[in-house]
Amino acid sequence: MKRTSFLTLGAALLATSALAMDKTVTIASWGGSYQEAQSKALFEPAAANTGIEVKQETYGGMSDVRLQVSSGQVTLDIVASGSGSAARAAAEGLLEKLDYSVIDVSTFYDGLYTDYCVGGDVFSTVFAYNTETYGEDGPKTWADFFDTEKFPGTRAYRGKVAGALEPALMADGVPPEQVYEVLGSEEGIERAINKIRELKPSISVFWTSGAQHAQLMKDGEVDMSTGWNGRFDNAAKDGAQLSYGYDGALLDYDCFAVPKGAPNKDVAMEFLNEISKPEYQDDLPKWITYGPTNRAAYETGEITAEVAASLPSSPENAAKQLPVSLEWYAEWETIAAEMYQEMLTE
Missing domain, CATH: 3.40.190.10 (Periplasmic binding protein-like II)
Structure with a gap:
């Protein structure tokens, strides 16, 4: 009896481990120094901390999402998008509604997330x-x-x-x-x-x-x-x-969206929650001078006053803009x- 229970417990642990290892998301962004900054500040650290395997691609924007959704061949789980393009894609029915019971935006600036796209940076x-x-x-x-x-x-x-x-x-x-x-x-x-x-x-x-x-x-x-x-x-x-x-x-702000029919939608929500945390967003300005959408990122001590003053979302700079x-x-x-x-x- 004990041997059977031990084997059952071992099998359960192996199954749980296998499930954790199977968590994967495919993220598409625009390449260049921008995606490099995202990768170093957000994607790679979050993957290491969660055990979620991240596959990165570059893409041409929501036109690629439109093609995948219309053909029923969706391979992307998360896409980086401009806020305006995401708004239009949402109106077209190309995006999944985000699960804000999973994604915590309680310390985000107002207006930097929608039902279909959660802000990643201000530019x-x-x-x-x-x-x-x-x-x-x-x-x-x-x-x-x-x-x-x-x-x-x-x-x-x-x-x-x-x-x-x-x-x-x-x-x-x-x-x-x-x-x-x-x-x-x-x-x-x-x-x-x-x-x-x-x-x-x-x-x-x-x-x-x-x-x-x-x-x-x-x-x-x-x-x-x-x-x-x-x-x-x-x-x-x-x-x-x-x-x-x-x-x-x-x-403006860039955001992350989940294409309609994403193969790993639930894992995508979990990963979006992770990279929305201030301890990731406060690293982004080290790689590219875009401001965080999570205001708590300014309170961790990682973003100096000098750096904050150069960011688009600083009060002085924001006041000059449309x-x-x-x-x-x-x-x-x-x-x-x-x-x-x-x-x-x-």
Whole structure:
């Protein structure tokens, strides 16, 4: 009897161990210095602490998720996404509703998570300029960026609609607080696109990835580029001669979502809870200058006051910026993207 019980207990322990070892998630992000930062600060430590095996991939955004969901061949469990793209994907029914009985967001900043996407970092869309071309007293506003007479030189601009239209309207004289009101019609969208159309002869590259716009500035291939603050900071560390500011920047956040039909949905919820903890998020600024979405990350002592002051979500920097409207992206992104693509292919 004792031998039978011992064997039964041993079998149970082996089964439990096997179940733990079988926990796997496949995460897709955008590669480059951004995914490297995520991997070092979030994915690898969380995998080590939970025993969950993490498989990383790079992907092209929600269009890849749409293809997987529509074909019924979903292989991704977690995807990194811009907040606006996630809002639109959720409206299309491409994402699983997140389980906030598992994922603890009690110390998150308000507005940095939704039913379908939990915030991973706060970033800003800014423009950087080459300090060798313009000196330290270079362009300061979006109007300057679009002013090719005052600031001649080549530009790089976003090749996707996200983060492309708002700067154009501000350059065209629309106050930041009225930008999304103006964009709430096809006429307003066309106004923004026309402003970019005017600049198009000076746009050498319409970039499609953070790694690309950072490399363009690092190599000196363009004199100015829109892009993401953390990518520019990493390029500067690698020797790029550039500068940028937060005046009129777009304050946004990246988040993590679970595609509809993800093969390891429950494990994904568990893993998202882990990487949302402050002891992981407080390490992210060591690798890329994006702010944490969990405000408790500022209380662990890992983020110094000096570093905090340089992050997009610091109170001083945030006050200068236009927060991205997820409501606008959910309602208008598809229409705006079609109109923007027409301009790109003219």
